Amino acid sequence: MTTTSVAPQVTPPVARARGRRTHRAPLGKSFVAFILIAISALTIFPLVWLILTSLREQNTIFNGPFIPKQITFKAYSNAWTSTDFGLHFGNSARITVATVLGVLVFSTLAGYAFAKLRFPFKNVIYVVLLATLMMPATALIIPLYLELKKLGLLNSQAGLILLYVSGSAPFAMFLMRAFFETLPDELVQAARIDGAGEFAIFWRVILPLARPGIAVVVIFQFLSTWNEFLYANTILQNTGSLPLQPILFSLMGQYQTDWPMLTAGLTMSIVPVILVYVWMQRQFVAGLTLGAVKN
């Protein structure tokens, strides 16, 4: 067996004592590597297939070779114009940006208050906010729908953003609180002695130090808002104001057989997410893992 991989430099005597085993080590490693490469290939295959299909001529999707002989970007311009892709892309972008900003404002302020300030019922409020993290969207969608209807915000992007911000702020607050708590209390006290007001302390002292935490919240929020489907599909009925996800869903019915166009639309919708992922991979992974664990 491959005893050497964990701490090779610490255990040379042992390794020597089991010469037969260490001899097999590289083989075992290669075998595991082979399995993992196969799993990775299987994982990435659907996405490669997606992109290849979007580059095909319509008449070669069902019988052509796996890697198309000729590639064409026709499907992309088709998808862009016939679905009004730019409009919905813009809707998605606007809704996402507004939501991220809203969540940031609430979560940093509330996170700071929970981490550094004292006020009545602090713990009760905190626990109640936490309890909401487990509420599934499907369980809340009916009352929220009715509530927005009553407020006259049904079918408006503002109403949707309101739902997103209120639904996500508790979790983001939870994350921000954890970050603020790592900052020493002396910082706040020193600023107070210097005569800074509570808000000035927050804005000038705490916030600049919390940048890594803010990055995680921004990315997590960007991704979940961009990908959200249920609320967007329910709250907005006017096609012109829909973001991308419901549009992609409706494309499936409309262009059932035009696979290049369908896949071109899907590909275009994941481009921004992939770009941000490649660009800020570290924060991305941190955000999603933290998000998952804390949820």
Add this chain to the structure above:
Amino acid sequence: MLPTVVFFTLFVGGPILFAIGLSFTNWGGFGAATFTGSTNYTRMFNDPVAQRAFVVTILFALATTVLQTVIPLVVAVLINFIWKGLSVVVRTILFIPAIVSFVVSGVLWKLIYDPNIGTLNQMLKAIGLGNLAQPWLSNPATVLPSILVVSLWGALGLNMLIFFAGIQGVDPTLYEAAQVDGANRVQQFFYITIPGLRVITAIVVALNLMNGFKVFDIIYVMTGGGPSHASDVFGTYLYTLAFGSTSGSIPQLGYASAFSVVVMVLCGIAVIFQIGLARRANR
């Protein structure tokens, strides 16, 4: 601080109570709601579709929990075992499906599963297994396993990373000691890695359970609950009841709310389960 609380009461706390209240009425969306007591719940117990959705929801949650805990754990251990450069590449690739929306992955896999021209059937035919080819999503026997594959595809990378991070936190001297004592890799996995990951595993299990109970997007996009309710879960069934497209029918908001309440209770159980597991693991 205060705004968050106000917001919360308005858009989370309020709706929870509202849903519970609604579930005791027969409201259709307009006019006055009539209090009907527990009628909706009795109806739920006698509704064959609801019974089926209940079974499917539980099955789906249990199956995803087992698959999406065991496989990512094993993969994480394997990744920890190979060369660093390759490990980074594998982790990056496995994580990509986690950032793709359920709508995109649902549509994408629906094309792959397409009965006539889908890639899966074509590949099966190409390698001589054509008799296995079938309408994956419209055969009641294969629809759920097919969706499980998509769910696993999306969840593997994220859960694997959580386990991978956990493995880095296991005390390396334990493995050294085990080696000195002559424990092999498999023994090390069962006697060091698994106990060392108890807390992480509790979290991943609870996470999977909860996501399983509240599953909606992926099933709604891929099958809409079909064929004939074979893949209907609570989430999709309540959505159809409340917002379903059956033309002109009155939305059954009261009845659908009863399902909301059950989903909340299930998620609550998952949370209590997690707290219990975490407590035990910490002891």
